Amino acid sequence: MESLLQHLDRFSELLAVSRTTHVRTWDPVTVRRALQWARYLRHIHRRFGRHGPIRTTLERRLHNQWRQEGGFGRGPVPGLANFQALGHCDVLLSLRLLENQALGDAARHYLVQQLFPGPGVPDADETLQESLARLARCGSAVHMLRFNGYRKNLNLQEDSLMKTQAELLLERLQEVGKAEAEGPARFLSSLWERLPQNNFLKVIAVALLQPPLSPRPQEESEPSIHKTPGEGSQALVHWLLGNSEVFAAFCRALPAGLLTSVTSRHPALSPVYLGLLTDWGQRLHYDLQEGIWVGTESQDVPWEELHNRFQSLCQAPPPLKDKVLTALEACKAQDGDFEVPGLSIWTDLLLALRSGAFRKRQVLGLSPGLSSV
Amino acid sequence: MAQDSVDLSCDYQFWMQKLSVWGQASTLETQQDTCLHLAQFQEFLRKMYEALKEMDSNTVFERFPTIDQLLAKACWNPFILAYDESQKILIWCLCCLINKEPQNSRQSKLNSWIQGVLSHILSALRFDKEVALFTQGLGYAPVDYYHGLLKNMVLSLASELRENHLNGFNTQRRMTPERLASLSRVCVPLITLPDVDPLVEALLVCHGHEPQEILQPEFFEAVNEAILLKKISLPMSAVVCLWLRHLPSLEKAMLHLFEKLISSERNCLRRIECFIKDSSLPQAACHPAIFRVVDEMFRCALLETDGAPEIIATIQVFTQCFVEALGKENKQLRFALKTYFPYTSPSLAMVLLQDPQDVPREHWLQTLKLISELLREAAEDQTHGSRRGPLESWFLFIHFGGWAEMVAEQLLRSAAEPPAALLWLLAFYYSPHDGRQQRAQTMMAHTAEITHEIIGFLDQTLYRWDRLGIESPRSGKLARELLKELRTQV
Numbered sequence: 001m002e003s004l005l006q007h008l009d010r011f012s013e014l015l016a017v018s019r020t021t022h023v024r025t026w027d028p029v030t031v032r033r034a035l036q037w038a039r040y041l042r043h044i045h046r047r048f049g050r051h052g053p054i055r056t057t058l059e060r061r062l063h064n065q066w067r068q069e070g071g072f073g074r075g076p077v078p079g080l081a082n083f084q085a086l087g088h089c090d091v092l093l094s095l096r097l098l099e100n101q102a103l104g105d106a107a108r109h110y111l112v113q114q115l116f117p118g119p120g121v122p123d124a125d126e127t128l129q130e131s132l133a134r135l136a137r138c139g140s141a142v143h144m145l146r147f148n149g150y151r152k153n154l155n156l157q158e159d160s161l162m163k164t165q166a167e168l169l170l171e172r173l174q175e176v177g178k179a180e181a182e183g184p185a186r187f188l189s190s191l192w193e194r195l196p197q198n199n200f201l202k203v204i205a206v207a208l209l210q211p212p213l214s215p216r217p218q219e220e221s222e223p224s225i226h227k228t229p230g231e232g233s234q235a236l237v238h239w240l241l242g243n244s245e246v247f248a249a250f251c252r253a254l255p256a257g258l259l260t261s262v263t264s265r266h267p268a269l270s271p272v273y274l275g276l277l278t279d280w281g282q283r284l285h286y287d288l289q290e291g292i293w294v295g296t297e298s299q300d301v302p303w304e305e306l307h308n309r310f311q312s313l314c315q316a317p318p319p320l321k322d323k324v325l326t327a328l329e330a331c332k333a334q335d336g337d338f339e340v341p342g343l344s345i346w347t348d349l350l351l352a353l354r355s356g357a358f359r360k361r362q363v364l365g366l367s368p369g370l371s372s373v
Numbered sequence: 374m375a376q377d378s379v380d381l382s383c384d385y386q387f388w389m390q391k392l393s394v395w396g397q398a399s400t401l402e403t404q405q406d407t408c409l410h411l412a413q414f415q416e417f418l419r420k421m422y423e424a425l426k427e428m429d430s431n432t433v434f435e436r437f438p439t440i441d442q443l444l445a446k447a448c449w450n451p452f453i454l455a456y457d458e459s460q461k462i463l464i465w466c467l468c469c470l471i472n473k474e475p476q477n478s479r480q481s482k483l484n485s486w487i488q489g490v491l492s493h494i495l496s497a498l499r500f501d502k503e504v505a506l507f508t509q510g511l512g513y514a515p516v517d518y519y520h521g522l523l524k525n526m527v528l529s530l531a532s533e534l535r536e537n538h539l540n541g542f543n544t545q546r547r548m549t550p551e552r553l554a555s556l557s558r559v560c561v562p563l564i565t566l567p568d569v570d571p572l573v574e575a576l577l578v579c580h581g582h583e584p585q586e587i588l589q590p591e592f593f594e595a596v597n598e599a600i601l602l603k604k605i606s607l608p609m610s611a612v613v614c615l616w617l618r619h620l621p622s623l624e625k626a627m628l629h630l631f632e633k634l635i636s637s638e639r640n641c642l643r644r645i646e647c648f649i650k651d652s653s654l655p656q657a658a659c660h661p662a663i664f665r666v667v668d669e670m671f672r673c674a675l676l677e678t679d680g681a682p683e684i685i686a687t688i689q690v691f692t693q694c695f696v697e698a699l700g701k702e703n704k705q706l707r708f709a710l711k712t713y714f715p716y717t718s719p720s721l722a723m724v725l726l727q728d729p730q731d732v733p734r735e736h737w738l739q740t741l742k743l744i745s746e747l748l749r750e751a752a753e754d755q756t757h758g759s760r761r762g763p764l765e766s767w768f769l770f771i772h773f774g775g776w777a778e779m780v781a782e783q784l785l786r787s788a789a790e791p792p793a794a795l796l797w798l799l800a801f802y803y804s805p806h807d808g809r810q811q812r813a814q815t816m817m818a819h820t821a822e823i824t825h826e827i828i829g830f831l832d833q834t835l836y837r838w839d840r841l842g843i844e845s846p847r848s849g850k851l852a853r854e855l856l857k858e859l860r861t862q863v
C-alpha cells in the first residue's frame with residue numbers, strides 16, 4: 001500500500017512537471033518510464049474501482065496533496081484531483097507532453113511512437129491509442145453538433161453547455177467538501193476571484209437547479225463513498241448566503257425567471273433575495289414631472305426591472321408567492337398604507353402587479369373575479 | 374507494386390482536389406459531398422499509410438511533395454475527423470512525416486508544425502473562452518468531461534426533437550427544416566459512435582410536421598448500412614421508421630438477406646430461420662407497408678428463378694417468423710388482415726394464417742377442404758382486372774408451407790380414397806399452370822396414371838425435403854413407405 005501511495009505521489013509530481021520547461025531534460029527513457037507509471041495507475045483504477053478502502057485511501061492522498069499545494073483556496077487544481085482521474089491519467093500525461101514545446105526532438109519522437117504505434121503492433125499499449133482516437137472523434141462530434149445543430153437554450157438550466165459546467169462544479173464541490181469541511185467556501189471564493197464572473201453566476205444558478213446527482217455507475221456498489229447528493233448545492237447556498245456582495249451580483253445579473261426558480265427550490269435564499277429587492281426599491285424616488293419612479297445613481301435598479309422580478313415571483317408556486325405578497329404588504333403598511341399612486345413605491349408595485357394579473361386573466365379568458373393579488 | 378504506386382498517385386491528385394473544394398465542410402454541398410466519400414477517403418488514407426510507413430521523412434516528401442497540405446486539409450474537415458477511424462489513420466500518416474533527428478531548421482519547423490496539427494486533432498473541444506476558462510479553473514481537462522458534454526448535447530437535441538414532434542405548432546423551439554437537415558448530415562460520420570444513438574433514434578422516430586421528407590438520404594443510407602453490418606443497435610421502432618421513410622433502405626436490407634442466403638453453402642431450414650430473424654425484417658413486416666414491399670420482392674425473386682425451391686423455402690420460413698412476430702404485437706395496434714393481403718378474401722387469409730398445429734386433428738380434413746375450395750375459387754377467377762388468378766393464388770398458398778405438408782400427410786395417412794379437394798391442392802401446389810381442364814381430368818381419372826402422379830409428387834416432395842434438410846421424420850417415413858407400396862402396385 002505504501003509503495004502504491006508513493007507511486008501516486010511521484011506520478012503527481014511528474015504530471016505537474018510535464019507542463020513546464022523542465023521536460024527539456026527528458027530523454028526517451030524518461031518518457032517511457034512516465035508512460036509506464038501512468039499505465040500502472042490506470043490499471044490500479046480499473047482494478048480497485050469497486051474496492052472501497054483502497055479507493056478512499058488513494059483519494060485521501062490526492063486531496064492531501066492538493067491541500068499541501070495551497071489548499072482549496074489558493075493555486076490551481078492539480079492534474080490528479082480525485083480517484084476518477086486515474087482512469088485516464090495516461091491521456092492527461094500524453095496530451096500535456098504532446099503540447100509542450102520544450103520537449104526535445106528525440107523524446108518527442110519516442111512519445112509519438114508510443115502513443116500511435118499503428119495498427120496491430122504487438123505489445124503496444126492499444127488502449128491508450130484507442131482512448132486518444134476516441135477523444136479526437138468525440139471532440140469533432142461536439143464541434144459539429146455545436147455548429148450545426150446546437151442552439152443556445154434560452155432556458156439556461158436546460159442548455160447543455162451550462163448543464164455540463166454546472167455538473168462539473170457540483171462534482172468538484174462535493175469532493176472538496178469530502179476532503180475538508182470549510183473547503184467548498186474557500187474554493188468558491190477563489191473561483192470568484194479568478195474566473196469570468198458573469199458565466200460563473202449563470203453556472204451557479206444552473207447548478208442550483210440541477211436534479212440531485214445520481215451516483216456514477218461504478219460507485220453504485222459502495223454507498224459509503226458517495227454521500228448524500230445535493231451536498232454541492234448546499235455548499236453553494238451556504239456560500240451565497242455568506243457573501244452578500246456575490247449574492248447581490250447574482251441577483252442583479254440573472255434574469256427574473258431564473259432567480260424565481262432558484263429561490264423556489266432553495267427557500268433559504270428567499271429572505272435575502274426579498275431583502276435585496278426591498279433595498280433596491282427604497283433607493284427609488286418618484287419623479288413628479290415624469291410620473292415614474294427613478295433612481296438617483298446610474299447603478300440603481302430601474303423600476304421596470306424591479307417590477308419584472310416581483311411579477312415573476314408572484315407567479316411562483318405557493319409558499320414563495322405568499323411570502324412575497326406578505327412582504328410587499330408589510331412594506332406598504334410601513335410606508336403609510338397609501339392607496340394613491342406616487343407616494344409609496346410599494347403601493348405602486350402592488351397596483352401594477354394586480355392590474356397585470358387582471359390583464360392576464362382577461363387575455364386568458366378567465367372571469368374578472370377576485371384576483372388572488 | 375508499381376501499378377499500386379501509379380494508382381496511389383492518381384488517387385492522390387483526386388483527393389487533393391476534393392479536399393480543397395470541401396474546405397471545412399461548412400456548406401450544404403460540401404457536407405453532402407464529404408459524406409458521400411467518407412468511406413472511400415478512409416480507404417485511401419489506409420493505403421497512404423501503408424506506403425508511407427515504409428519510407429523515412431525525406432523520402433516521403435520526395436514522393437509526395439504536397440503531403441503536408443493534403444493531411445492538413447483533411448484535419449480541418451470535422452466530418453473526416455469524426456468518421457470511424459479516419460482520425461487515427463490521419464495521425465499515423467502524420468507521424469510518418471516526423472524527422473527523428475532534424476538536420477536543419479526546415480526539418481525542425483516541420484516537426485513543430487506536425488506537433489501543432491496533432492494537438493489540433495486531439496484538442497477536441499475548442500470552445501468559448503469563458504467555458505474553457507471555467508473548466509480549467511475547476512481543474513478539469515477536456516478528457517475529463519468531453520463524454521459528459523457530448524451526452525448532454527445529444528440528450529438535449531433528442532428531447533428538442535421529441536418536443537417538436539409532439540407539440541407541432543405550439544412550440545417556441547420549433548426545429549426549422551434547415552436545422553433538421555443539417556443535423557442529419559452531421560450525424561452521418563457519427564453513426565457508429567454509440568454516444569450519438571439517442572440522437573439517431575430521435576431523428577428517425579420524430580417526423581416533424583413537414584409534408585415532404587427533410588432528412589438527408591445519405592443519413593438514411595448510413596444508418597441502414599450500420600444496421601446491416603451490426604455496427605449500431607437501435608430499437609425496433611426506429612428501424613421500422615427508417616424503412617418506412619426510406620424505401621431504398623428496405624430494399625437494400627432485403628437484398629442483403631438474399632445475398633447471405635445465396636452465399637451460404639448448404640442452407641438448412643434452421644440457418645435460414647436464423648438469418649431471417651437476425652435481419653429484423655419479420656418484425657418490421659408487422660407494418661403492412663413493409664410487408665407488402667417485402668412480399669413483392671419475394672414475388673420477383675420467385676418469378677426470376679422460376680419458382681426455385683430455395684426461394685419457396687425462404688418465403689415459408691419468413692412467413693412463419695412473420696406470423697410469430699404478429700402474434701406478439703399489441704392486439705390493439707394490430708392492422709386488419711386485408712392490409713397485408715389486399716387481394717385475398719378475408720376468410721381465406723384468416724384460414725391460411727392459422728398455425729396448422731393449432732387445428733385439432735379431427736378438423737384437419739375439413740380445414741384443408743375449405744382451403745382447397747377458397748383457393749380454387751380465387752385461382753379460377755377470370756374476372757378482368759382482378760388481381761386474382763392462378764399465379765397470385767399460388768403465390769399466396771406457397772407462403773404457408775405448413776398446409777402443403779399437411780396435405781401430403783393427410784394423403785399418406787388415409788387408407789381411403791383421397792378426397793378430390795386434397796388432390797386438387799397438391800396438384801395446384803406443384804403446378805399452378807395446369808389449366809382448369811387438365812386438373813379436373815387429373816382428379817377424375819382413377820387409373821394408374823393418378824398413382825403415377827402421386828408417386829411423382831411424393832418423390833418430388835421427398836427430394837425437396839432431402840435437399841433442404843427438412844426434418845420431418847414421421848412424414849418422411851410415411852412417405853417412403855407409401856412410395857414403396859405404390860410402386861409395387863403399379
